[in-house]
Amino acid sequence: MSAPPILIPHASGTNRDGEAAQAVELAGGDPRIVHINELRRGDVAFADHAAVLLPGGFSYGDALGAGGRLALELRTWFGEELAATVAAGKPLLGICNGFQVLVKAGLLPGPMSAPREVTLTENARGRFECRWVTLRVDVGTPSWLSAAHGALIRCPVAHGEGRIAVADPRVTQEIEDRGLVAFRYMHTGAAPLEDPLKPADGAYPANPNGSVNDIAGLCDAPGAVVGLMPHPEDHVLSWQRPSGPEEGAGLPVFEAFVGAAR
Amino acid sequence: MTLRIDVTAADDPEGAQVLAAAPLVGVATLTGCRVSRVYHVAGEISADEIDRLCAEVLVDPVVDRHSIGDPPASVGRAVEVAPMAGVTDADARELERAASQLGLAEIQVSTARRYDLEGDIDETAVATITRRLLANDTIERSVEGALEPIFAGEASVDASVDLVPLASLSDDELEALSRDRVLSLDVNEMRVIQAHFAGEDRPPTDAELETLAQTWSEHCVHKTFRARIELTHTAADGTVTVTEHDGLLPALREVTEELDPWWLRSAFVDDAGIIAFDEDFDLAFKVETHNHPSALEPFGGANTGVGGVVRDILGVSARPIACTDVLCFGPSDLPDDRLPTGVLHPRRIRDGVVAGIGDYGNKLGLPTVNGAVIYHEGYVGNPLVYCGALGLLPAGSHPTEAHIGDRVISIGGRVGRDGIHGATFSSAGMDASTVDSVGSAVQIGDPITEKGCIEVVERARDARLYTAITDCGAGGFSSAVGEMGEDLGVEIDLAGVPLKYPGLQPWEIWLSEAQERIVMAVPPDKLPALQTLCDDWDVELTDLGHFTGDERLRVGYEGLSVVDMPMAFLHDGLPRRDMVGAWSDVAPVAPVAHTPDAKLVLALLAHPDVASKEDIVRRYDHEVRGGTIVRPYVGPEADGPADAAVIKPLGTGHNTIAAVLSNGICPRVGFHDPWAMALLAIDEAVRNLVAVGGDPDRVAVLDNFCWGDPTKPDRLGGLIRAVQGCTDGARRYAMPFISGKDSLFNEFDGQAIPGTLLISAVGLVPDMAHAINSAGMHPGDDLWLVGRGGAALGGSLVDAVLDLGATEVPQPLDDPLPRYRALHAAISGGLITAAHDCSDGGVAVAIAEMAIAARAGVHVTVPADGLDPLGALTNEAPGRLVVAASPSDRDAVAAALGSFGRRVGEVMDDDRIAMRVPDADDAAAGLDQASHTIIEVSIADALAAFTGGDA
Known part of the structure; x- marks a missing residue:
């Protein structure tokens, strides 16, 4: 089976595209890092790809709020292409800055509502933070990510604006009821990872940013669009993990992603 | 028309931070602080369009509240803070671009922050909070109440070149001229310049004098490190030895040439040292200092320090892959009454520096993996900020020979007055025009522009689009172009250089130290490909001129001759200095006896130099690029300090070799014996490196000297002893120095900092499976x-x-x-x-x-x-x-x-x-x-x- 082409758009300030490409490749995909300008000129088309991965970084330096500027560009320049990608059920994954973009663009948890009721904002501690966390894939709605449902993943977070906040507690309940929580921060421990681990229950640093209901990632109701703040692409090789349990690789996320793109 | 938009977040970590910090600066009565972002928008924009701008870009509907028009009524006292004109304001720029993307009317934007302060606070308390927590008048203006916006002016350039008559000046007058123009040249050097232009039968232009001052500056040419020095060394027993030193830098180079290991690729000749990594790749390593800027504007100083050293790595055609930082501050708990006037509190310097390093490194996508923080009262007036960067390049891919006819190309940021004679401009009287002319001595960095340069340089290197490359640092174009054209000569026209704002004189464009610029020599037939590459990556390219072969430096501006000098005079005309140093060893004194106990062990662990730096380190991304094997903090709870960093560069997965970075620094030893300090710092760097699995036979080291005024013999004496320690150490450890840097004149009110030597080591872990912690x-x-x-x-x-x-x-x-x-x-x-x-x-x-x-x-x-x-x-x-x-x-x-x-x-x-x-x-x-x-x-x-x- 030939490797499905995976589009990894690069905007000014994108920086975890290299690791995202490595993870996609290890999962059997054919990663293609393409600058937004090339997409805009039409040199490369969204439609020629089986899936889209928006990587981490600081697009436009996080000016005017993380992800907001790129979200605006995606909507104004690529609104139709994105809609077609989603309508075709192609997997769309956003990591860290890519997740911020998808939320600010109204694609997560979606559908686009006006005004938006979910956002990613400054960490509760008011600063950028880099540390390893433990996640559980918690997706409740049918999704390409369901292939990895229940997986426990250890990987780093590295962000300053990763706190999920909602306009109203009702919104949290709705997200939970519809099974749109894709990833949840879990309590870590030196012991082997095993389900059931307890959710972090808001406790720092297991939940590093104060996200409501320990939400680390979201998906949309049709299950094609998924995003998360932590970086499973930084734990796809065994030597990448620090001391602790000898498991919890992030590769299952990318295997599910590439698998659905075939 | 101009209107203002205020945006406030519902929950506001920055306000909480101000509230928590207020008692530390003596204001215990602050009970609330709410921060708003303020956007002043000028242009023919309709109310509907403003609403759209708010909905689409400015206001997060979940967490933000906003108002348009007058500032909202304040419940307490309000302070507004805005960047001075010319200071990087990424939010303003991005809002202007967003409006254009949305198809709205063209607008100009100026931003500010507003702090609504509550509690029983009087005018003095507001002033204290403003000065110590909210604003830094080096780069910001602030006022209690509403601040009038300033938009970039439209003034056109009335370009002129001034002549500076030298012919009739006496020695005293030459010295006065050097002082008044902040040339930092001594009378001997001024006389050489006077004689040169007497021979040309004309006075120098302002730009020529400034170019010479830059090229001959301590910063660029390391006058002290090249000087002939006579050292008088008095041993503890009174024995006096006088020795001649024919240059400190040559002595360091000599050991490297003597050792010359097969894996050494390049030492001392370029922006960074280079060693072999494996059969396919080399590693480039460089550490710089950014002390003075960080003292004035900690965030911007450290920010641009990281940016500068990363450009040094680009200057040897390498892709930056990791950062390091070593910081020396005054004690965080320094009582206010011990703080000299005009000095920021060490706590504020530390917080700003840490934020600045994190901001730049994180946004470049570089892991900050190794460092140290040292606290000592000797650094109160003069903190030290060492920024290092590691790069990876295919072996032999760094071209270093420009050809006649090659274009002189600059890529990256625009030019403003950044860094020009910053210290001499007064920041008083802040009306629009004076603010415009002041510019800023210290700039806030623009990491996203630099990130674009990284992407372009890597691709241009792989496509062999340039024949030589260097970074634009101190001295701006004058240094970068002057050095690159040293052998061939160049002709430059400054008229096409993109400016941040109008009104710059030619000499200012030539000397500006605006950040985020790289200069390349590009064959004319490769220029279109480079232009396309730059367009693809949103990087601005400027064709400055060409390499001539006439061995002259010629700079013009729309027909005006700005500089016209032989390269030989610029680079070889500087007379060598003769200096004297003195050092006296102290007779050993028997220390007080003490019986150790558990309390002592805890006190050692709690000392700020030893205690956990996790609070700082976690603000740096040490994971990006996915190659960090030994992290700054290790163990099951990730809170034990690691000895050194081990990283596996992305893209080298075909083997198991990893790179290791470590450092050694022990200024407390230097008070007693700078020679031993150097050897002990080398040992610390090496033992840290070996502790994580590094091979002691594959280590290269960098020296970074931060010292006081070398014209004072005791300072210079200690410096020579430290250099002797370095050369002795290089021989004993068989480790070549591959690059270095000296930052001298680190004094405040006549008090020198503790003479401080940082040794940074780079090496290899032969098999990353055996990296330990x-x-x-x-x-x-x-x-x-x-x-x-x-x-x-x-x-x-x-x-x-x-x-x-x-x-x-x-x-x-x-x-x-x-x-x-x-x-x-x-x-x-x-x-x-x-x-x-x-x-x-x-x-x-x-x-x-x-x-x-x-x-x-x-x-x-x-x-x-x-x-x-x-x-x-x-x-x-x-x-x-x-x-x-x-x-x-x-x-x-x-x-x-x-x-x-x-x-x-x-x-x-x-x-x-x-x-x-x-x-x-x-x-x-x-x-x-x-x-x-x-x-x-x-x-x-x-x-x-x-x-x-x-x-």
């Missing part, structure tokens, strides 16, 4: 001590904590390599489960840190080595490490370590750190016969001391 041990493992202790406590942490008055410093090792080779063989053989070096606080701190890192008890009998219990526990003799190994490997470890290693204890499945120390009277009796004192602390107490938390 300080936490990998298991209960039941043996603990071994490598190396022997010494009595000297001068410059040690315990001397600083107990004020023992010790002056004798540890004796450097004569032949250090055998022990490091032995340990490396044991680590490479997979025998060692954990290793940690003994540095600040000696064995006591090393063992406690390992116990914390591994969350495992350690029971150790510390060998007396003829010392009293205090010395045995806390001496900082070089070449010592604590390592762990399985008891099943006991014989193999004993064989590998030979006489260097002694088995001293065991890792336990408990929570006790127990150190058995032979009593002083019995120390000579040997380990087994002596009576002992047992010092014991729990891991919980040790951790509490180390992290500053509660037990």
Whole structure:
């Protein structure tokens, strides 16, 4: 089976595209890092790809709020292409800055509502933070990510604006009821990872940013669009993990992603 | 028309931070602080369009509230803060671009922050909070109430070139001219310039004089490090030796040439040193300082410090892959009454510097993996900020020869008055015009522009689009172009240089130190490809001129001649300096005796130099690029300090070689003996590197000297002794210096900083599977001590904590390599489960840190080595490490370590750190016969001391 082409758009300030490409490749995909300008000129088309991965970084330096500027560009320049990608059920994954973009663009948890009721904002501690966390894939709605449902993943977070906040507690309940929580921060421990681990229950640093209901990632109701703040692409090789349990690789996320793109 | 938009977040961490910090600056009555972002928008924009801008870009509907028009009524007192004109304002720029993307009317934007302060606070309290917490008048303006916006002006350039008559000036007048124009040239140098232009029969232009001053500056040409120096060295017994030193830099280079290992690719000739990584790739390494800017504007100073050293890596065609930073600050708890006027509090400097480093490195996508923080009162007026960067390049891919006809191309940021004579411009009287002309001495960085340069340079290198490259740093174009064109000559036209704002004179464009620029020599037939590449990556390209072959530096601006000088005079005309240095050794004084106890161990762990820096380190991304193997903090709870960083560069997965970065710095030793300080710093860097699996035979080092005024003989004397320590160390450790940097004149009010040498090491871990850290041990493992202790406590942490008055410093090792080779063989053989070096606080701190890192008890009998219990526990003799190994490997470890290693204890499945120390009277009796004192602390107490938390 030939490797499905995976589009990894690069905007000014994108920086975890290299690791995202490595993870996609290890999962059997054919990663293609393409600058937004090339997409805009039409040199490369969204439609020629089986899936889209928006990587981490600081697009436009996080000016005017993380992800907001790129979200605006995606909507104004690529609104139709994105809609077609989603309508075709192609997997769309956003990591860290890519997740911020998808939320600010109204694609997560979606559908686009006006005004938006979910956002990613400054960490509760008011600063950028880099540390390893433990996640559980918690997706409740049918999704390409369901292939990895229940997986426990250890990987780093590295962000300053990763706190999920909602306009109203009702919104949290709705997200939970519809099974749109894709990833949840879990309590870590030196012991082997095993389900059931307890959710972090808001406790720092297991939940590093104060996200409501320990939400680390979201998906949309049709299950094609998924995003998360932590970086499973930084734990796809065994030597990448620090001391602790000898498991919890992030590769299952990318295997599910590439698998659905075939 | 102009209108204002205020946006406030519902919950607001920054406001909470101001509230928490207010009591620390003496305002206990602040009860609330709410921060708003303010956007002043100018242009023919409709109310509907403004609403759209808010909905689409400015206002997050979930967390933000906003108002349009007048500022919202304040419940208390309001302070507004805005960047000065010309200071990077990314939000304003991006809002202008967003409006254009949305198809709205063209707008100009100016931003501000508004702080609504509540509580019983008077005008003085508001002023204190503003000055100490909210605004920095080096780059910002602030007012209580509403601040009028300033938009970039439209003034056109009335370009002119001024002539500076020199012919008739006396020596005094030459000196006065140098002082008034901040040329920093001495009278000899001014006379040489006077004679040159007398020969040309014309006065120099302003730009020519400035170009010479830049090119001949201490910063660019290292006058002190090239000078002939006479050193008078008075030994402790009064013996006086006078020696001649034919240049400090040549002495450092000479050792490198003498050692010349096969894996050395390039040393001292370029922006960074280069060594081989594997058969396909080389590593480039450089460490710079950004001290003075960081003292004035900590965030911007450190920000641009990172940016500068990353460009040094680009300047040797390498892709930056990691950052390091070593910081020296005044004590965080310095009482306000000890703070000199005009100096920012050390706490504020630290917080700003840390934020600045994190902001730039994180946004470039570079892991910040190694560093140190040192606190000492000697750095209050003059903090030190060392920024390092590591790069990776395909072997042999860095071109260094421009050809006649090649274009001189600049890529990256636009030019403003940044860095020009910053110190001489007054920041008083802030109306629009003066603010415009002041520009800023210190700039806030623009990492996203630099990130674009990184992407373009890597691709341009791989497509062989340029024949030479250098970064634009101090001196701006004048240095970068002047150096690149040294052999061939260049002709430059400044008229096409894109400016941040209008009104710059030609000499200002030529000298501007605007950040984020790279200069390349590009063959004309490659220029279209480079232009396309730059367009693709949103990087601005400027064609400045061409390489001529006439060996002259010619710069013009729309027909005006700005500079016209022979390259030979610019680069070889500088007369060499003769300087004198003096150093007197101090006679050793017997230190006060002290009996160690558990309290002392906790006090050592709690000392700011030792205590956990996690609070700082976690603000840096140390994971990006997915190659970090040994992280800054290790162990099951990721809170034990690592010795060095090991990283596997992305894209080198075809083998198991990894890179290792470490550092050594011990300024406390330097007070007593700068020569020993250099050797001990080298040892610290090497032992840290070996501790994580680095090969001691594949290490290259960088020197970074931060010193006081070298025209004062005592300062220069200490500096020479430190350089001698470096050259002696390079020979003893067989480690070449591959690059370096000196930052001199670090004085405040005539007080020099502690002469401080940072040694940064780069090396290889041959097989990353054998990279280890300080936490990998298991209960039941043996603990071994490598190396022997010494009595000297001068410059040690315990001397600083107990004020023992010790002056004798540890004796450097004569032949250090055998022990490091032995340990490396044991680590490479997979025998060692954990290793940690003994540095600040000696064995006591090393063992406690390992116990914390591994969350495992350690029971150790510390060998007396003829010392009293205090010395045995806390001496900082070089070449010592604590390592762990399985008891099943006991014989193999004993064989590998030979006489260097002694088995001293065991890792336990408990929570006790127990150190058995032979009593002083019995120390000579040997380990087994002596009576002992047992010092014991729990891991919980040790951790509490180390992290500053509660037990």
